[in-house]
Amino acid sequence: MNLGKAIRMCLDSGEVKLGLRTALKDAMLGRGKLVVIAQNMPAPEASDLSRYCALSKLPLVTFEGTSMELGSVCGKPFSVSALVVIEAGNSPILGMVG
Numbered sequence: 001m002n003l004g005k006a007i008r009m010c011l012d013s014g015e016v017k018l019g020l021r022t023a024l025k026d027a028m029l030g031r032g033k034l035v036v037i038a039q040n041m042p043a044p045e046a047s048d049l050s051r052y053c054a055l056s057k058l059p060l061v062t063f064e065g066t067s068m069e070l071g072s073v074c075g076k077p078f079s080v081s082a083l084v085v086i087e088a089g090n091s092p093i094l095g096m097v098g
Contacts, residue, residue: 003063004073006093007036007083011074014089018074020045023082027052032084033094035060038067041081049082059097 010016017026020041026032027049035053037046039062053060063070067079074080088094 001092001096003036003061003093003096004065006091006096007063007070007073008075010085010088010091010093012089014091015086016074017084017086018076018080018082020049020082023084024049024052026084027056027058030056030058032058032086033088034058034085034097035082036063036070036085037061037082038063038065038070038080040066045081061097 023035027035035049035058037049037060050060067081071078071080074083085093
């Protein structure tokens with residue numbers, strides 16, 4: 001299964017928070033189980049989020065697509081540069097990390 005389908009399943013059956021600011025805050029606080037970022041996220045923001053995830057021991061995965069494509073996978077009519085998986089639900093996304 002590819003990452004896009006796993007994200008979609010996670011959105012349908014689990015709990016996911018969208019947005020860079022939310023992802024930064026949750027990474028700082030160590031909330032969530034996984035952070036997914038878009039491939040075209042600006043380097044400074046990606047670096048900050050990566051650093052916070054490393055400090056919180058929170059896995060970080062890069063979605064192989066743009067933020068518009070990630071937004072489309074999430075079923076949103078806008079770009080999504082980052083998302084945090086709070087609860088995976090029926091999705092195998094947590095097993096795809098590593």
